[in-house]
Structures are given as structure tokens and as C-alpha cells.
Amino acid sequence: MSGSALASWALVNDANDVALQVAQAADCVHLVGDRSDSETILNCLRDAPLERIEQAAAKVGRPGSFRRFRTIFGPSIDGVVIRGQHLSSGSSSSGSGGPRKRSEDGRPTYDCLFGVSGFESSYQLSELASEQGLDGVERDLLLRAFVADTYRFHQTEIFLTLVNEYTDWERTVQHPISIRESTVEALSDGQFVAPAILLGDTLTSPDKNSYFYVIDPAIIQGARRYKDTSVGDAVGFLYMTSFMTQSYWASHERVRASICMPYKIEEKRSKTNKLMKDMDY
Known part of the structure; x- marks a missing residue:
């Protein structure tokens, strides 16, 4: 998460x-x-x-x-504490190169719960950009910085691909608000969504249960979508911190959290029972 x-x-x-x-x-x-x-x-x-x-x-x-x-x-991958096998290239069961699945290495696998929420990278925006949006130059600066910090090769091609894929070409005029939306979406996909899905694919196994969730950012952030938000809001929502910090969460957010609570309780109960059974209690 x-x-x-x-x-x-x-x-x-x-x-x-x-x-x-x-x-x-x-x-x-x-x-x-x-x-x-x-x-x-x-x-x-x-x-x-x-x-x-x-x-x-x-x-x-x-x-x-x-x-x-x-x-x-x-x-850092120092070869001692972090050996780096999880980054070694190899054919996974999906047929794509990337980290090897744990099951392919003969290591134990477990039930996996992972998920994402949109607009995780909204904290990268300034207060002015959060309120008024971005122009094309500001968007290009952000995306170029992201590409330069993330990739070593083909940076120009990757940057142009991002601009092309995350631009709503059906709009005759690109409004600063729409540019802001697409830019934050691109950064969130690169910084959070893609790595989380890659990790989930690495840890999952055909003989184990896997649970993947996607939380609508409007549910979590509401009016705080680009202001007073932080990375990890979805974690607080899932684990019911809205009941402990009511000044931060709106009433409708606490209602949604209460709806999720029975599922979280059942999840914890089933995991505890399975653990006790495995330990022969």
C-alpha cells in the first residue's frame, strides 16, 4: 500500500x-x-x-x-543485506521480464493483499499548482525531472511517450486543471502504481489467494484532493484511523471506513485462525 x-x-x-x-x-x-x-x-x-x-x-x-x-x-542493494535477486531479470509466469516470482525460487508463498489509490503524487505540486493547475511548461519540467531521475537511457523517448499517453487529445484546449490531473496521474502511476503491481505479481502464486484493491482518490481525499493530502491516506482509511483522528477526516469518509470494518475484522480473524492451526495450537 x-x-x-x-x-x-x-x-x-x-x-x-x-x-x-x-x-x-x-x-x-x-x-x-x-x-x-x-x-x-x-x-x-x-x-x-x-x-x-x-x-x-x-x-x-x-x-x-x-x-x-x-x-x-x-x-541500497549491497549484495549482503539486500542481495538483489528480486531485481534480477528472468522470465516470470506471465512471460515478461522482471523480478522472479517467489514460487519459481522454491521459497514459501503467502496470501497477498496489495492495492493502490490514485493521485498519490499530488504532494509533488506546489500550493499554487494544486489550486490553479499547471501549464505545459510546468508539466514538462516535472515529467522531465521524473524521467531523468528514474531512467538512464532513452529519456527523450520516454518523456515524449508520457506526454502523449497522458494528454487528453479530445480536448481542443488543454486547461491548466486538466494538465494538472494528467500530470499527477502519470507521476502516481510511475512512482506508486506500477511498482506496487510489479511487487504483487512477484509475490503472488497460483495456489494462494491474492487480493488487489483500487481506491478512488475522491473517496479518500474528497475536497482535500490536492490540498492537505499525504502519501498513505489510503492506509489510514483501510485501517480505520478516521475514527481516531476525526478532525482530519470528513463524516462521509468515516462512514465509508465503518462499512469496510467488518471485512477487515473477518480478514484478521481468518488469518489468526490459520496461523494458530499452522502452529498446531
């Missing part, structure tokens, strides 16, 4: 480059003539005071090197 480990923003794919930038900012690279001497650089970083590392990280995170749609510091 509202994210996936396969999303481009969930992992640092260029961790070595970022680490080298931090080492340079922390004055650790000049200690050796050959930058390939990673052991010396790592020892220097380990011995450096925390304040020095924080200052170096702040330099790397400046706007000049800031990536809007990527994570500079976070989990």
Missing part, C-alpha cells in the same frame, strides 16, 4: 557514487592517490566524527545535486 520496495524512490541505485561524494566532502578521498582503494576510504569514513559526516551529507544533499524523485540516502 502506498509504496513498494521496487519503486525507484525506495532504493539508492547509485549508492557507490553517493558514498564517493560524501567521502570527498568529508576529506577522505585525498588520502589515497587511487580512488579504487575503497578500503582506505571506508576506514576514513568509519573513523570520522558524526558531525563531520553530517556536514558532508548536507553538502551532497544541496539543491545542485538534489534529485526530486530519487532517494540520496537510504537502503
Whole structure:
């Protein structure tokens, strides 16, 4: 829900480059003539005071090197803790390349519940854009930044494809509000929807139950569709936090949450019974 480990923003794919930038900012690279001497650089970083590392990280995170749609510091595929098999190419049961299914590796599979809600990327908009919409130039800047941060090759082709696919060509005039809608939809599909579906396809198995939900953003956000929203609103809706934070949720949203409650209770009950049975209680 509202994210996936396969999303481009969930992992640092260029961790070595970022680490080298931090080492340079922390004055650790000049200690050796050959930058390939990673052991010396790592020892220097380990011995450096925390304040020095924080200052170096702040330099790397400046706007000049800031990536809007990527994570500079976070989990990375280091080959030890995260081995990266889930990203290895291989033929899945669907016939498309991508992460291998857990069942293909002989690992245990479980019932899977996953889902998405639209307009998850509305937080990328400024307050002015949220209220008045976007023009074509602003849309292009957002989509180009997303493509540049997500893909290394064929960036121009991918950008043009996004513009073509997420433009309502039946409209003779592109209104700023409609451009805003299509832009947020494109970003949400790339940042949240596609990775979640890919992860669900990776975890599902023919002999296990799989549940996929799609929540209409109008149900969750209502009048807050582009204002005062945050990633994960769907999670709060599904797990009934609307009853605990009533000042944030409207009355009709709490009514919809109460309708979903019996299904969530039954889901928890069935999972608990199955777990106790598997443990021979």
C-alpha cells in the first residue's frame, strides 16, 4: 500500500557514487592517490566524527545535486543485506521480464493483499499548482525531472511517450486543471502504481489467494484532493484511523471506513485462525 520496495524512490541505485561524494566532502578521498582503494576510504569514513559526516551529507544533499524523485540516502542493494535477486531479470509466469516470482525460487508463498489509490503524487505540486493547475511548461519540467531521475537511457523517448499517453487529445484546449490531473496521474502511476503491481505479481502464486484493491482518490481525499493530502491516506482509511483522528477526516469518509470494518475484522480473524492451526495450537 502506498509504496513498494521496487519503486525507484525506495532504493539508492547509485549508492557507490553517493558514498564517493560524501567521502570527498568529508576529506577522505585525498588520502589515497587511487580512488579504487575503497578500503582506505571506508576506514576514513568509519573513523570520522558524526558531525563531520553530517556536514558532508548536507553538502551532497544541496539543491545542485538534489534529485526530486530519487532517494540520496537510504537502503541500497549491497549484495549482503539486500542481495538483489528480486531485481534480477528472468522470465516470470506471465512471460515478461522482471523480478522472479517467489514460487519459481522454491521459497514459501503467502496470501497477498496489495492495492493502490490514485493521485498519490499530488504532494509533488506546489500550493499554487494544486489550486490553479499547471501549464505545459510546468508539466514538462516535472515529467522531465521524473524521467531523468528514474531512467538512464532513452529519456527523450520516454518523456515524449508520457506526454502523449497522458494528454487528453479530445480536448481542443488543454486547461491548466486538466494538465494538472494528467500530470499527477502519470507521476502516481510511475512512482506508486506500477511498482506496487510489479511487487504483487512477484509475490503472488497460483495456489494462494491474492487480493488487489483500487481506491478512488475522491473517496479518500474528497475536497482535500490536492490540498492537505499525504502519501498513505489510503492506509489510514483501510485501517480505520478516521475514527481516531476525526478532525482530519470528513463524516462521509468515516462512514465509508465503518462499512469496510467488518471485512477487515473477518480478514484478521481468518488469518489468526490459520496461523494458530499452522502452529498446531
